Amino acid sequence: MAVQRTFSIIKPDAVAKNGIGEITTRFEKAGLKVVASKLKQLSKAEAEGFYAEHRARGFIGDHVAFMIS
Numbered sequence: 001m002a003v004q005r006t007f008s009i010i011k012p013d014a015v016a017k018n019g020i021g022e023i024t025t026r027f028e029k030a031g032l033k034v035v036a037s038k039l040k041q042l043s044k045a046e047a048e049g050f051y052a053e054h055r056a057r058g059f060i061g062d063h064v065a066f067m068i069s
Contacts, residue, residue, distance in 0.1 A: 005035075012069045042068050 010023055024034055042050070047064045054060050 012066065044068055 008027070010020055014020070014023060024037075027034060044064060047067045048055070048060075051060060051063060051067075054063070
């Protein structure tokens with residue numbers, strides 16, 4: 001079987017609720033293996049770049065603001 005990798009972001013509201021451990025535990029219980037983890041607060045430029053494909057949609061400004069909160 002081929003190895004697959006995915007990228008996950010734990011959003012600011014879950015971090016604020018101290019949910020990182022519970023979310024990681026759910027991944028592991030589902031049979032996934034966490035191979036790396038980084039705690040990082042995105043800059044506005046990073047968030048805008050990450051969500052660039054959605055920039056034409058009306059919600060992107062609010063979403064970027066939420067993701068950098």
